[in-house]
Amino acid sequence: MMKKIHKFCRSIIKIFLPIISKTLIKLKLNRRVINFLYEKSYNSNNQYNLKNFLEKLLKQEKILGLDVGAQGGFNSDNFFPQKYNSYFEKVLVEPIKTEAEKLSDSKFIINKGLWNEKDRKKLYILDNRLGSSSMYEPDKINFDLHNIKSKDFDNYKVTRTIEVDCDTLTNQLTELNIEDLDYLKIDAQGAELNILKGLGNYRPLLIRIEAHFFSMYKDVPSWHHLVNLLYNLNYVMIDLKGIGNHNTRIPVEADMIFIPDFNSEIGKNLILGKKEKFLSIMLIFGQIKLLQIIMKKLKINNLDLEKLEDNYFN
Numbered sequence: 001m002m003k004k005i006h007k008f009c010r011s012i013i014k015i016f017l018p019i020i021s022k023t024l025i026k027l028k029l030n031r032r033v034i035n036f037l038y039e040k041s042y043n044s045n046n047q048y049n050l051k052n053f054l055e056k057l058l059k060q061e062k063i064l065g066l067d068v069g070a071q072g073g074f075n076s077d078n079f080f081p082q083k084y085n086s087y088f089e090k091v092l093v094e095p096i097k098t099e100a101e102k103l104s105d106s107k108f109i110i111n112k113g114l115w116n117e118k119d120r121k122k123l124y125i126l127d128n129r130l131g132s133s134s135m136y137e138p139d140k141i142n143f144d145l146h147n148i149k150s151k152d153f154d155n156y157k158v159t160r161t162i163e164v165d166c167d168t169l170t171n172q173l174t175e176l177n178i179e180d181l182d183y184l185k186i187d188a189q190g191a192e193l194n195i196l197k198g199l200g201n202y203r204p205l206l207i208r209i210e211a212h213f214f215s216m217y218k219d220v221p222s223w224h225h226l227v228n229l230l231y232n233l234n235y236v237m238i239d240l241k242g243i244g245n246h247n248t249r250i251p252v253e254a255d256m257i258f259i260p261d262f263n264s265e266i267g268k269n270l271i272l273g274k275k276e277k278f279l280s281i282m283l284i285f286g287q288i289k290l291l292q293i294i295m296k297k298l299k300i301n302n303l304d305l306e307k308l309e310d311n312y313f314n
Contacts, residue, residue: 053283070103114188117168119166238259
């Protein structure tokens with residue numbers, strides 16, 4: 001019965017959608033509605049409470065997560081539901097001392113910049129928009145692509161610079177006696193490539209990284225170098241979500257999600273070596289359908305997970 005109702009509703013939507021679309025264009029609301037519906041669709045699996053699955057998989061173990069650019073705390077942008085934060089052992093990186101002192105939800109806090117080598121770098125501080133502070137200087141030439149109005153330019157003005165001690169990700173984790181890494185998030189306003197070059201032998205199960213297609217900062221390395229580096233490390237991109245307002249038909253920035261290449265032996269071994277953590281982190285990020293496909297490819301049996309529906313694809 002429900003299938004018939006579902007089919008009927010889809011037919012009705014197909015009939016009326018062209019009319020609705022024309023009306024929205026006339027009212028100049030089409031992009032707003034599309035963005036709203038996309039956001040709802042993207043987060044459609046957040047309605048699940050997957051804690052029972054996670055507790056069975058992880059038992060008492062934690063997912064080791066490194067958050068580079070942790071201003072405001074771990075997962076402060078709610079990229080995945082906050083209800084799952086407790087399943088992570090968190091390592092937070094924040095080079096601005098006053099901001100690092102505000103972090104209290106982790107026993108591991110790195111008050112340094114990360115780079116591809118030990119160095120001392122200039123950090124451009126934007127006090128009117130602190131989260132946009134960067135190792136790279138803002139460049140007005142691309143402000144229009146980011147839909148930044150001239151009246152808001154002062155928000156992106158460098159108010160001061162500080163010298164920051166930088167080190168590699170590998171060195172800092174070694175100093176903390178952390179031998180393995182499950183989740184890596186890097187949001188460093190253009191410094192992502194240099195930070196990744198310091199990854200060493202660490203191979204997270206999921207990497208979330210911000211990429212700039214049209215950077216608002218001077219001399220940021222091209223985004224394709226970032227992608228190439230990760231593919232050379234046997235990772236594949238499984239998700240891309242545009243960030244913020246922009247005036248192109250592609251995002252000027254995006255959050256990209258990478259996991260080990262499940263079709264390569266290296267990727268398979270990495271996933272199977274930490275199977276429970278991999279299943280858990282894919283659930284937390286709402287990647288249900290892809291997870292089920294990978295489980296089938298790698299002969300991972302879990303009847304409960306196989307029955308889960310991915311609302312994103314419904």
